[in-house]
Amino acid sequence: MKPAAFSYHRAHDVADAVGLLADLEAAGDDPKILAGGQSLMPMMSFRLARPGALVDVGPLRRLPAMTALGADDAGALRIGALVTHHAVETAVLDPGFAVLARAMRWVGHLPIRSRGTVAGSLVHGDATAEWCLLALLLDGLILTEGPAGPREIPAAEMFHGFYATAVEPEEVVVAIRFTRPAPHAALTEFARRYGDFAIVDAAVSLDLHEDEVRSGRVVVGGVAPAPVRVPEAEAVLAAGGVPGRELFGAVADAAAAAVDPPADAAATAGYRRRLTRHLVADGLRQAWEQTGDGARRGTDREQGVAS
Secondary structure, three states, rough: OOOOEEEEEEOOOHHHHHHHHHHHOOOOOOEEOOOOOOHHHHHHHHOOOOOOEEEEEEEHHHOHHHHEEOOOOOOOEEEEEOOOOHHHHOOOOOHHHHHHHHHHHHHHOOOHHHHHHHHHHHHOOOOOOOHHHHHHHHEEEEEEEOOOOOEEEEHOOEEEEEEEEEOOOOOOOEEEEEOOOOEEEEEEEEEEOOOOOOEEEEEEEEEEEEOOOOOOEEEOOOOOOOOEEEEHHHHHHHEEEEHHHHHHHHHHHHHHHOOOOOOOOOOOOOHHHHHHHHHHEEEEEEEHHOOOOOOOOOHHHHHHOOO
């Protein structure tokens, strides 16, 4: 299929993009930003999305802030809106944020990772998108510019449902700050084929003190209209314990019992629950294997930990 008719506009800086979006929105054109286009263009081709206008922000790549990737003065990791998945995948990150690079192998195929952008994925708001889960895991702040000026959107307030986010139609995302380092973290998922959209995915982290679990986070995608933290599973981690099969199994059981996944053409609700259990347990095992300095503890057999 071909996309419905639309007008095309190129933005030359952030203020220009905001102005174009505001004017087009006021005219009733339902504008969308075109960055990497890896999600938007297929949806337009299938007429699942029918924006009346596209605002191309590709020229903004010449602005250093839009493609910057590194720590800021507060110790957070700041990623410019037009940084690609592959740029993160190949970056040397602080161990506290290294899970971001490791997680990129789950994002489509290399051509998609080379074109798709971090901000584009977050604004698209797919419930199984890796960046959406990671933003919740690492306390992401989505930084935008709009007609009313700059705004910070906490990840906890970002995702409103199926492909719906807190970013206003006239706003442009300029960067994302990840403010919660998690050296013991992992993301894992299941899809029918490598590169397909995940049926269920899970991002987890462990807070350790002298090799004992003190707390942690569990975020699951594919079980609700938006990615969700699972407080019932996090409560098991907060109770503490020795990391291993027993604790990780209990956390995974709590997560599977807490979610209320949909049934659709991809999977039954029961299958999604079983995937939730497996992926949470496996993610916790992988998170435990991270020593905190970027190295791994060893094989599963050596550690006696399994999902």
